[in-house]
Amino acid sequence: MIESILYYFNQTEVIKTIVTLGSMGLFFVGLFGLLSQRHIIKVFISIGIMEIAVFIFFIGLSFQRGLTAPMLGDAHTTFIQMNDPIPHAMILTAIVIGMAVLALGISFAIEYYKLTGKNRLDEMNEMKN
């Protein structure tokens, strides 16, 4: 009984469905935090959670069970039966750029706090009316 459940969860189709549902659930939590929280650092944390959800989704879809990591080692000496290296390279670039943009946004928030002393979104109404 347990072996049949384990075998059912090991197939590639079921793994891809689990990854889609799970990463979209994480995206939903991040979006809920972005829309409902008021402090500016909570907003940045929620954006970071949404980015991590998209990375997990992308790498989970390009994963085939049974193949190994795309690099040589002691056991593998030729480049056969390996996973795809192109999505890994794209996500590497995306992680670094995401961190750089968030750091720039936080420096804007620090400078605004030094000028006016407000750090919650419902008090930043300088441009209203």
Added chain:
Amino acid sequence: MNIKRDISTNAISSFALSALFVLTLLSILLQHIPQKLSSAGDKLLEINAQEGVANAVTTVVVYFRGFDTLGEIAVLFIASFGIGLMLNFQVQNNQNKVKSNFMLQLGARLLFPIILLFGVYVMTYGHLSVGGGFQGGVIIASAVLLMLVSSNHFQLSHRIITLLETFAGVSYVLIGLIGLIVLDSFLGNFLPHSASQLGLLLSGGIVPIIYIIIGIKVGSEMSLIVQNMLQRSDND
């Protein structure tokens, strides 16, 4: 009583909006789950054996898609430039800083060269095993953060760091231009890269050289960002 009702209305409406959006996304995604994302990866793995590099992801990042990495370094440079404009760092007098704990000072002084050495190791062995320029550079920046937090007299000299960063950025483009002159393609591999040297330290042509240049640039930029953000304000 009225304020409590306002807060819960906000939470319920944001919950409903985000649930609606994610359910719309899911209804499209669950029907078209692809069997294989791309078929170019198999062809690249076959071509990779001629380059002499043991790590396929390094070849894709530095050699096959080297122009995208140049754009990514430009984005990092613009972000560091913006942070340097906003929070400009002034050399401050160290007399009104609180002295940190004795254990923290001693431990940081012991750990700082070890973390620095580990960062340089990860940077240099990027083409043989897991690692690379980005990872090694950020490890070096975290070692600098450790020393900045724990000691009062540690400051990075602004001129040397900007000199390193400029040298790294200019030499990346110069290597690309030399490849254009010698081989008729920007960022071409003009150093000898035979497949018989797979797994040795000097292999792969220009791939380890470019990764070390990327590591120097990322490390110095992140150190400047960290030093800018850690300054004390005037009323501390």
Added chain:
Amino acid sequence: MIGVIILGTLMALIVIAFVAVIEPKLPDAIILSMGIGLGAVVLFVLFQAPDVALTEAVIGTGIGSLIYLMALKHLGERQ
């Protein structure tokens, strides 16, 4: 075996993310966001992608969350 472990890690990650978003005290929320980065590293290792796992561990958990903590010193908490 791998499918069940992926399912368990994803469910734990969603619970930790929900607690991190709701939490009213800010230093606790930042440390919980470090836990999300750690869960993502475990998932990347299970998907046979060690380069991405090392990058996410160093950047997402190491420098990213430390930048949030440094900014918290400049900004105030609940005003």
